[in-house]
Amino acid sequence: MMGSGKTTVGKILSQALGYSFSDCDTLIEQEADGISVAEIFKLHGEGFFRDKETEVLRQLSLMRCVVVSTGGGAVVRNINWKYMQKGITVWLDVPLDALAQRISAVGTGSRPLLPNESGDIYSKTFMRLSSLFELRGESYANANARVSLENIAAKLGERDVSNLTPTVIAIEALEQIEVFLKEKEGHNEL
Ligand SMILES: Nc1ncnc2c1ncn2[C@@H]1O[C@H](COP(=O)(O)OP(=O)(O)O)[C@@H](O)[C@H]1O
Ligand SMILES: O=C(O)C1=C[C@@H](OP(=O)(O)O)[C@@H](O)[C@H](O)C1
Numbered sequence: 001m002m003g004s005g006k007t008t009v010g011k012i013l014s015q016a017l018g019y020s021f022s023d024c025d026t027l028i029e030q031e032a033d034g035i036s037v038a039e040i041f042k043l044h045g046e047g048f049f050r051d052k053e054t055e056v057l058r059q060l061s062l063m064r065c066v067v068v069s070t071g072g073g074a075v076v077r078n079i080n081w082k083y084m085q086k087g088i089t090v091w092l093d094v095p096l097d098a099l100a101q102r103i104s105a106v107g108t109g110s111r112p113l114l115p116n117e118s119g120d121i122y123s124k125t126f127m128r129l130s131s132l133f134e135l136r137g138e139s140y141a142n143a144n145a146r147v148s149l150e151n152i153a154a155k156l157g158e159r160d161v162s163n164l165t166p167t168v169i170a171i172e173a174l175e176q177i178e179v180f181l182k183e184k185e186g187h188n189e190l
């Protein structure tokens with residue numbers, strides 16, 4: 001989902017793995033002569049953006065040793081899964097209230113699918129994220145590895161997931177990737 005920390009944690013993960021790092025949104029903006037995601041939506045519409053997103057994922061699927069931070073909506077197209085599953089897919093599962101808090105704190109202006117009007121931005125963002133998650137939750141669950149901030153907090157005896165640092169989350173991502181690879185190895189031996 002938007003605001004789950006893909007861009008932030010992805011960078012840390014790439015450093016830990018000695019991989020390169022690519023952010024889909026950044027590549028899309030670069031290919032659109034530097035106009036922002038929000039401007040792309042405004043000028044060309046979501047369909048145009050989704051086509052660019054699929055093309056960028058296709059290009060990235062040909063690379064090796066790269067950590068890719070997708071946009072939160074990459075899961076909405078099956079073709080995108082074909083490209084993403086050339087690698088190991090990781091779902092950063094963050095409670096919606098924590099997402100709404102984070103995004104309200106930085107502002108929704110850069111995320112065109114979120115409300116950007118005045119008023120109680122937290123509640124409006126929470127409501128919008130909830131409806132988006134209704135539509136997408138099952139897709140996110142297709143990922144090879146799930147990084148649940150609630151599970152990390154429980155393991156660490158931390159009551160508030162907002163206190164979990166990007167580094168702690170990156171470590172959990174590495175652990176969950178290892179679990180996935182071991183399970184995959186086990187299946188191959190059967
Ligand atoms: N573990 C974290 N704790 C607190 N804030 C975070 C954490 N991870 C990311 N953020 C902040 O949340 C916002 C969204 O993070 P970002 O990496 O852009 O998410 P995404 O790429 O999934 O939309 C940014 O302002 C980022 O600094
Ligand atoms: O969830 C989505 O549909 C989107 C998420 C955004 O990326 P982040 O998840 O990095 O915010 C960006 O691709 C666009 O605003 C659409």
Ligand SMILES: [Mg+2]
Nearest residue numbers: 006007069070
């Ligand atoms: Mg991002």
